[in-house]
Amino acid sequence: TSILIIERKIPRSIEGSPAQGRAMEEPVRFDLMTNGTDCVLVDSRDGSRYLLAATVCTAAEGAN
Structure with missing residues (x-):
């Protein structure tokens, strides 16, 4: 498997410092x-699966 991590951009104030009071x-x-x-993304939070249409996946060399 490969890992994809998506992180939200940190909101910043006009001065460019991180905004305060945000969760x-x-x-x-x-x-x-x-x-x-088929290529499938599996969400680690709940195990939901998303088929990636119009893609082709192959295992990398040395992958189990």
Whole structure:
């Protein structure tokens, strides 16, 4: 598998410093997996699966 992590951009004030008083979310982690020749992203938070249409996945050399 490969890992994709999506992190929200930190809101900044006009001066460029991080904005105060905002709840920051944890980054979201996805695992990229193959199912035959299909590419699937699996959300680590709840296990939901997203088929990536019009893509082709192959295992990297040395991958288990």
